[in-house]
Amino acid sequence: MADAIAAKGPTAPAPDAARVRHAKIVRDGFSRGFLMRPAAPGATSPADDPDAPLVAALRQGDERALAELIRRHGGRLRTLVLRFSGRRDEADDIVQETFVVAWKEAARWRPGAAPFAAFLTRVAINRAIDRARRARLWRWTGLAETAEPEDPAPGPEAAMIDAAETRAVLDDIRTLPDRQRAAILLAAEGDRGVAEIAATLGVSEGAAEQLLVRARRTLRTKLAARQDAGEGDQT
Amino acid sequence: MTGSTRQPLSMSRTEFEDSLDRHGGTLAQWPEAERRAAQSLVLSDRDAAAALALAARLDRALGALPAAPVELGYATRIAARVADRMAAPRLGRLAAAFGTTALAASLVAGFVLGTTLAPTDDASTLAALVLPDIDGGSSAGTSSGGTL
Incomplete structure (x- = not known):
């Protein structure tokens, strides 16, 4: 996790006030049309977003800027999507699609809107959700050749699961x-x-909180069940 | 954040578990009033204490989720794939533009040919070939066959 956090760069832990301001900028940016929103005076400056110069270069078609953006964010996005889906091939496809979108939308991005890193995260996680829905639909219709495998082969990431x-x-x-x-x-x-x-x-903040509460409740319940089962095995 | 001047409220187990899922397993990160009520409950309720410990374990597990490895050359590989994808639509647009142009050209050509070429007497010729002579003339199509 430390690696993942370290890889985030622009979204590294910040003081509370800065974090609140960052969240507000993201929220406002997304709600008003993430990329098209002009820079709001006082909201943030291009200097606040370390990706701004790279996005400007990408706007000019500079592939080195693209490579640098991928170097900065590709690992973090890959981790997020791989955790979500458990499939490396799918994770790489989604990372690729995310940066295709980034390239296409670079011309419309305005410094001072939501950070580019947040935009990338949004694209990646929504693609992952879309793919999961499509995969379920295919399975439901019976047209999918096989059920979606989870971690089809023990890869290097499996070795990193140390507990x-x-x-x-x-x-x-x-x-x-x-x-x-x-x-x-x-x-x-x-x-x-x-x-x-x-x-x-x-989604709204209330809805997001409910998603988190339900998720934690389910995970905690399952953890408790495993704990009980483990204690039962020992007796 | 609830004001620190509020008295700690009593908290039921259900309320405690709701807060546990809302704020996580570290009481220090809870709003103060809820924290004080939760601390009181945990001291007197073993099940609540167990739930708190479990939530803390979950937090640790979530914090320790594995990160995907990024192999050497990963960024270069993805950048190349993105560049390929960006190039492909250009070819697609080119093909689409060519197809549209060709279709438009053929329509124009058809219109021009259809409106500018002088009609021949092909209409009457064709009629003579395929239609019987309704006047009962000596058309090849009207032999002396009998009637039904």
């Missing part, structure tokens, strides 16, 4: 409804408040 409990919790997370899953994973990234999670998912 059985963490692994079990991750498995539990993947059984949650899409939006609950997305909300709890966004929260687990460490420094997101309810306002930013709500903005990322495009």
